[in-house]
Amino acid sequence: MSDHTYKKIELVGSSQTSIEAAIENAIAAANKSLDHLDWFEVQETRGNIINGKVDHYQVTLKVGFRLNP
């Protein structure tokens, strides 16, 4: 890691399928505009309910990426 500096941003990804897919969706969205995505940390898992079933998982995560030198 030498003396790099990293930035962490907070995202909420969603998916109708699974917690893992909601995480992947958030990372894919971040990857469109940011380089060097390095790690993520799940902050919160929630979701909305329609007709007594989970409609979407919503996962809040922090994503860390290296700042360009």
Place this chain on the structure above:
Amino acid sequence: MSDHTYKKIELVGSSQTSIEAAIENAIAAANKSLDHLDWFEVQETRGNIINGKVDHYQVTLKVGFRLNP
């Protein structure tokens, strides 16, 4: 959301299959006696172990629903 009031209850769902299935089981149980289930928030994920393998996932979640006007 106009001026509705919501109530949140705390449930523990369990499943031998996955975290998502434990969430769905808890919501299905709540849906039997409550209308207007609207969202959930995962509070804790744990489980019991038998013979060195996960036997059941146990997910504590809060479920929010609109109070009848």
Place this chain on the structure above:
Amino acid sequence: MSDHTYKKIELVGSSQTSIEAAIENAIAAANKSLDHLDWFEVQETRGNIINGKVDHYQVTLKVGFRLNP
């Protein structure tokens, strides 16, 4: 539970597949050297990212086991 005493240790399991698999991997590793594994509690879910995709899920969990009498 009568008057047993339990010990809890903290592990980080990893998996390229899912959060559940990372949990199972940590428990399987603990099971090699410990008897009476009884329950687990997820502490943190994170992972590393390679090329804009999750490379590994890393789940920190506490594992409780009964101390030999």
Place this chain on the structure above:
Amino acid sequence: MSDHTYKKIELVGSSQTSIEAAIENAIAAANKSLDHLDWFEVQETRGNIINGKVDHYQVTLKVGFRLNP
């Protein structure tokens, strides 16, 4: 307080006006079906935004009431 037992429920009140009004709305809704409401504790303050302005304050609170003897 002698040896009374109290129960705490969790509500989310909303208001377009103020945080205090959201609290009052939640308590008024609880008061319709419960006696002996005694105190409240704010858990979280949030809200939704429309056109760059707060549309509703949403206040999560716990409300304590004495159980009937």
Place this chain on the structure above:
Amino acid sequence: MSDHTYKKIELVGSSQTSIEAAIENAIAAANKSLDHLDWFEVQETRGNIINGKVDHYQVTLKVGFRLNP
């Protein structure tokens, strides 16, 4: 635990004698109207003071019980 669902409610028990008695009082009150009480978790211990002595211990606890199938 198979696929049961559990509900957790939050109570405040009080006692002039001890923390344990305050817990027992809350559970006894819950037992009047609920079946299948299964476990409790202490959330907070406090009390009121009269003339420089503890007058009542007040213990906030969550009580978990199995929902009827």
Place this chain on the structure above:
Amino acid sequence: MSDHTYKKIELVGSSQTSIEAAIENAIAAANKSLDHLDWFEVQETRGNIINGKVDHYQVTLKVGFRLNP
């Protein structure tokens, strides 16, 4: 919410008048450069004191907005 991704940023709004005004000021500032502001979550309420009176309320809040598709 389909499969949208949201980003949350952290702001500190201030006001000499009220907590609500500090929240509105922070959201108005965010609205100048961001579209699709959707919700806020209060993180901390504090303020500075001059001559024994509140001079400014300072409210730290997270603001969530939808990322452009």
Place this chain on the structure above:
Amino acid sequence: MSDHTYKKIELVGSSQTSIEAAIENAIAAANKSLDHLDWFEVQETRGNIINGKVDHYQVTLKVGFRLNP
């Protein structure tokens, strides 16, 4: 701030009117016996209920003040 040292005390202010008034009341009470009050941090917002309405807001806050050199 050079090398000053500050002390923080914890107060609970109350008001029948608003959260802001409860904060002001606590600061005014502290100002009677302390100089150099500099900032406050809200710790908890709660209140008591009479006849299904908020009777008093009770706000716990920390107040920081500079120690005399």
Place this chain on the structure above:
Amino acid sequence: MSDHTYKKIELVGSSQTSIEAAIENAIAAANKSLDHLDWFEVQETRGNIINGKVDHYQVTLKVGFRLNP
């Protein structure tokens, strides 16, 4: 509670006997120099061990008292 202001101080009481006795000891010590002690909140329970037995329970608590008008 009308518009009173309260102050909370943090104490650590100790006892060789029980958690309750450690709480009582801290309150008794506070009562020597303060009037109007009104309530306490347990923050932490710990203790030291000598020869494999608890030697002293050490209970950190906050004690609230009304400020003189």
Place this chain on the structure above:
Amino acid sequence: MSDHTYKKIELVGSSQTSIEAAIENAIAAANKSLDHLDWFEVQETRGNIINGKVDHYQVTLKVGFRLNP
């Protein structure tokens, strides 16, 4: 304490009698295999319920001990 290093382990003690007895039981169990037990910190107090009464108190605590030089 000079430059000693300490290790903390996490245990769950249980007792049918009291919270203090559950703490003592956990420490006694640790004392069988570890020297220099020095202090404990209570992390969580819970228990199981049978027939509407506490059957066992279960206290999670950390126990600190000095590493052999």
Place this chain on the structure above:
Amino acid sequence: MSDHTYKKIELVGSSQTSIEAAIENAIAAANKSLDHLDWFEVQETRGNIINGKVDHYQVTLKVGFRLNP
């Protein structure tokens, strides 16, 4: 520790040099008016920035001292 009671106060020390110096400065200030200072616990580390460099470290700490018997 026999049956002594301790009090904890909260201070913010500052230093242009280091975190340790900010701690020492707060303790030195407390030592001017209090006897029997016994231990400290760091609560928060922050600081202000001038021209892109740390100008002062500000360390919030609790300081415990024995009450006179």
Place this chain on the structure above:
Amino acid sequence: MSDHTYKKIELVGSSQTSIEAAIENAIAAANKSLDHLDWFEVQETRGNIINGKVDHYQVTLKVGFRLNP
């Protein structure tokens, strides 16, 4: 502070030397692209270990800066 709004970002600075140097490195990196850096708050201190020694301190901090009017 009049009615300014501030933004807080989260960074991870690293250094082989000290915690303070890791903080300074993160602030220096932020200062390259942002004006009006005003304060920082340490969130977490960790690091990696090579051959039984600290190789890098990694300090997560929030940095606050004034938004341009």
Place this chain on the structure above:
Amino acid sequence: MSDHTYKKIELVGSSQTSIEAAIENAIAAANKSLDHLDWFEVQETRGNIINGKVDHYQVTLKVGFRLNP
């Protein structure tokens, strides 16, 4: 990290010199009996005071290491 499992232990290191030295001392002690030490996370920073000065810094940290395959 492929599918490795890691274990985290909790240590308290002490030093008369600095926070960094207390961390290094704890890691050096762990390194005597454990291989593959990989990272640490500071949990708490405290210390004891003698004659109004810091006598020892005491840093609680978690140390992670890879379990042997």
